[in-house]
Amino acid sequence: MPDSIRDSAAPVNSVLEMQGGEAVARMIRAFNGGPMFGMGGFQLLPFYEAARHFGMPHHLINDERSGVFVADAYAKVSGRVGLADATLGPGATNLVTGLAEALNAGTPMVCVVGDTHRDHAWKNMTQECRQVDLLRPVCKELIRVEAIHRIPEMMRRAFAVATTGRPGPVVVDLPEDLMHATHAFPAEEFEVDPANEAAPALRCRPDGAAVARAADLLAKAARPIILAGGGVHISGAADALTAFARAIDIPVAHTLTGKGAIPCVDPLSAGLFGRYDRIANRLIEEADVILVVGCKLGEIATKRYTVPAPGKTIIHLDIVAEEFGRTTRADVLLWGDAKLGIEDLHAALGARAAEMKARHAGYAAQVSARMAEWREGVAERLHSTERPINVARLLTAINTVLPEDGILVADGGFAAHWGGLLFDTKRAGRGFVPDRGFASIGYGLPGAMGAALAAPGRPVVAMTGDSGFCMVLGDLETAKRLDLDITIVVVNNAASGYVKALQHLVYGAGNYHASDLKEMDFAAIAQAFGCTGIRVEDPEAVEGALRQAIATKGPVVLDVIVTRDPAKMLPGVDNRAAVIRKGDRIA
Missing domain, CATH: 3.40.50.1220 (TPP-binding domain)
Structure with a gap:
């Protein structure tokens, strides 16, 4: 790395010669950027080296989609800008689902994405694709940097756009040659408006x-x-x-x-x-x-x-x-x-x-x-003693155990719907974090990580299905590496529960296809990752297991065996069924 990396403030009117990647890191540091998640590549090496030198909180993730989910939940809970990065090609395309969530949910976010060397573009560069075209529809703004001296300007714009109006994700696409090239930047180029560190950066009154x-x-x-x-x-x-x-x-x-x-x-x-x-x-x-x-x-x-x-x-x-x-x-x-x-x-x-x-x-x-x-009318479900466990009983236990400052992260699909219907926040503010901007499953684990990083000291519980948990299982290693105090409640019904429940509603009992999973012992899997795993099959044990999990240091996976009956997988009859089904025929 060039000797230009300095930690001290540069005098006014001075010039700093550095690589483009360092300029990106300096701008994020100027905005007091929080934790950043990504998986690097050659294009981003100068940025990673600068982040290391400056001691910036940057963490390797095992899947870029999880990285964006972590950033999304961090921003939702803190209000600050979520940060993620990816290298070109598959790294960039793995961002799509998380960016769509952030765009639809109004989440302030800046994602730094490496791209091909411009001198070699469209010459069958490894992993090259039209990533700018792919990412543009799923972000609030995509900024393609074409000149190294404009990196500070474009990073300022990225944070400004991400935090004003309805907030949203901004992608900064940086070609390899600009990240590795050097330029003499005037020191004042790295001055920023601190208002753009969080959203909403600007407010306007109605007429x-x-x-x-x-x-x-x-x-x-x-x-x-x-x-x-x-x-x-x-x-x-x-x-x-x-x-x-x-x-x-x-x-x-x-x-x-x-x-x-x-x-x-x-x-x-x-x-x-x-x-x-x-x-x-x-x-x-x-x-x-x-x-x-x-x-x-x-x-x-x-x-x-x-x-x-x-x-x-x-x-x-x-x-x-x-x-x-x-x-x-x-x-x-x-x-x-x-x-x-x-x-x-x-x-x-x-x-x-x-x-x-x-x-x-x-x-x-x-x-x-x-x-x-x-409440009286649904008491039988809220306090059900049936086995496998009724999800309503699980939510009753979460309501009882999670303290006033606790956060419940809810994965997409039925986890969000059960949580949205039955979870009770005890104070005003965002204590419930579902990924309903795009409603993708797989949000529970990374969402819990982001919430824990945004609100250290607050108990964080995530509710996810076995299908969603399997999608992001690799990042249990990330949670362990960061030693985050989170509880992941896996609602284990050995099925893609929402799909199976809808098949039951639309086509009737027994008409299920491609919606069953092989039952896993997620508690044992958690232990294999070096985390705490607790398997719960008795409804009377749910509350105690939750208390134990929240009191345990590090990541805990609570594997809760819930009903296998598709008629009981949803908190109510999905109103779409009446639209889709006409008599006994497929509409």
Whole structure:
């Protein structure tokens, strides 16, 4: 590595000669970058050497997709920019699924990707492909660097784009020759705006006249309700939303990613709405004014675009104007930051808030009464003693054991749906981390790693299926190497559970194909990795095993043997079944 690597601050107007890879590392360090995950190659060697010299927290991952998932969960929990890297070709293409998750979920992220030497491009270079074309649709912006002196400029832009508006992943594509070449950079090129270290870096308020109209609608409503999405957490608006809801006694329902917008244990929490719900869909049906906050109103949240029903008065607050009217017409559009928008609505209500609270007292009391009635109705499942273990019993144990500051990471598919329906956050904020931007399975283990790195000291439990866990099993080695205190709950049903459950719903009992797995002893597999493994088959042992796992240092795999009955694999009947199945014929 050239002698140009220096740790001390350079004097103003000085010049630093360095390789392009070092310039990339200096820019990430200037933004106080957190842990970075990747698998290097020749193209990235100068960057890796600079990261080593500077003592930057960079860790080898066993699969680049897992690296992006780690970065995604880290960013979701911390609000800071997630960081990942990959070499050209298969390294770059392995990023696609994780980038799609980050793009759809609004996760601030910067990924550094090596590319071919420009003098040799399209001459059958090893691992070469049109990676820029492949990655561009799954990131907020793709920046291809074509001149070494522009590396600092482009890295500044990458962090700015990643953290402003609706945050998202930015890919910086760097040719091999630029990473290895040297250039004399003016020292001031490495100065950055610290606002771009985390999202949201910029906030904007909704139009004042629109806020006034929305406040008037809410003030006159007899049965208003708030529908909160993941944008509440991106904005850091959970505390503001909770205070607003309590000030006027308005119930709050949430999407899978919006869980924690108000504490689930709050009397005003109506729980999950959409495809799976407790009491929320009925409240939405009865509501006269609906305030949607940071929510895209996608398929699951709207129960295939049937909730809310047509004709409802809707106020929609969102940072992305393109989301307005995409699935549901709104009467008042509030284009701006969720936190500032809620604060403005609260202020616009003024003295009317106290009158509203008094008027809504009876309505608000119905929420907790209905929730208690719902819990009583499903108590048999929540406290089931059946073997294999009912997943509802597992979630009951997680609710009991995980403390107020605990984090539950939920893998895609049924793990997220069970967790979204039954897991109860005990305080406002992001205590539930599902990968619902793209809903890929395989997120549980790397997601737990990212959450643990973002919130050291907070208990982290991940819930994943056996199929999803098998996808990323190699990175149990990474978790062990980093000695992370995480608990991975493998919901072991010896099946691709969501697929098998849907086959049961659509085609009837016994009509299953390519959805069964060979049952594995994941506790024994964990032990082979040098981790703690605990196998649980008795429902009465689940709570104790969870307590043991959370108290144990290092990664723990809790292998929980759950129901094999496809009729019991989902928390409710999937509403898509009625659309797909027509009588006994395949539609």
